[in-house]
Amino acid sequence: MREGTVMVTGGAGYIGSHAVLALLDAGWRVVVVDNLVTGFSWTVDERATLIEADIADEDAVRRAMRDHGVIAVMHFAGSIIVPESVSDPLKYYRNNTAASRSLIESAVTCGVKHFIFSSTAATYGVPESVPVAEDAPKVPINPYGTSKLMTELMLRDVAAAHPLNYCALRYFNVAGADPQGRSGQSTAGATHLIKVAVEAATGKRDSVAVFGTDFDTPDGTGVRDYIHVSDLAAAHIAALDLLIDRPEKSHTLNCGYGHGYSVLEVLDAVDRVTNRTIDRHMAGRRAGDPPALVADNRAILKTLPWRPQHDDLEGIVRDALAWERKLAERE
Template sequence: MVTGGAGYIGSHAVLALLDAGHEVVVVDNLVTGFDWAVDDRATLVQCDVADEGRVRAAIRGHNVDAILHFAGSVVVPESVSDPLKYYRNNTAASRSLIESAVVEGVKHFIFSSTAATYGTPVRTPVAEGDPTVPINPYGMSKLMTEVMLRDVAAAHPINFCALRYFNVAGADPQGRSGQSTAGATHLIKVAVEAATGRRSHVSVFGTDFDTRDGTGVRDYIHVTDLAAAHVAALDLLRAKPTESHTLNCGYGRGFSVAEVLDAVDRVTNVTIERKLEGRRAGDPAELISDNRAIMATVDWTPKHDDLNGIITDALAWERKLAEMGR
């Protein structure tokens, strides 16, 4: 079962699972996802993950033995202005889903977590054992779910893998899925929208960070590599059912906002207008993953670790959306 499988990252995980031969049922309320983004090989159940009756029926009806949980809200500034939304959609809803998994005997659970659990890292790159002190409700809502999973795995026959994403970008290289949400806030998505005329400019939030050029530095991971990490994590959980893991998902190197926009300019041959603005609430200066743990633990090797390639795939998807009238 893939929750949020009609969304950006979830739809790519569905593709990766199906391509690997798994049977997949998607649970998505379609508030931010799209039914057309779900591959025809999967079954779509339209409901909220907190709807325990329908979720449990779907688990039983499809003999679900593993859940990959992507559903939730993901915009950091919005979490600061509307924290209760994030504690409802991310924490409370996850609690309901985890209980459904336990009651129905689901054995494995993979959780879409985030580098925002670290807050402002004590060092860079940041490793899984470093302090988790979120500086925004989004990060805290995810960390609370990690804690629930740890406690539940200690009490019940279920194991989990919490994957802490860094900055996800790009689109399926075969053009089957990509980021389609209107008003998205991910930098590369915003930048390719500007390059294709769908936005007038790109806002640069903060030029006075303690970084090499004053703009925020992030570790950008291709969404297809991230999806492959989920499939590999599922294989690990099945192979070692008494073990659980919390792992960073990133490439271990970062690019600044200015460097990303320069790369988009080069790839698209368009000069994007940049609007310099103040920092957003809840944004750390730098987030780069120490990815040695995932590389040592999971059978996963990134295949798309190239900024220009990430931008090229995102651009191709943006053009496909325009062709589809979306």
């Protein structure tokens, strides 16, 4: 067992629950703080301690940090639906920016030394070139991306003023599920393409909308970098080890595979895995969707001893499909 405890905010959610599994499997003690507004208590591994609280509840968070000997925070809690951020920006600045500020202050007050932040490629907006590197201009085009960038800036400034180092991991398109079937994406009404596609493949949806067929890409549909959620969780473990080993340094790293697939290529892969054809509904572009969004992942490969283990589109689809079928059995 490793010394100290890691606090995982949003640990009952999709990515957070996989990070909890990875931490426990690596020998860490884990305390999860989640308000269960979008998360599910049954996704939290029984080896972890679950505290139902909001991260903005400073009394509850600080009590948990002190009672459990927390030495590091992995921060996944927040709101993530881009169109909703446009229609309700104040919700995103409250749940993502203001709440993160409270959490960071709690960490500083309680002497927590290490902070890993769940950031996003949405901080780049529509990139000038692809693949996009960490030093590319940060020009978010929606409040979701802005709320995450503001938290990155807070961490930068706090790390300069206090004995805390951080790693901001900018996710590209996260997909798949735990290969052992312990967790997966369970949120109703999810907007992620592979989740939507496997819902269609299992009869939960009638069809899949393809937003934009006239992009400057090989087949006219948008290209994205899809990373398996278990690979992403492993990157968090490697980042935590680095922060502990090198407490004087902080990092901001892209999390992606460095290559992308178009919407039609993803749907074709789902068709192959399921041996059926998903009904596709062609629709117009969504405002602000870039033609392609692919990570330049050279920095993470150089900085961390992390190498993808699940870089296979059909494998990602198979894991997502297996989880979708498991969810159906729960209902």
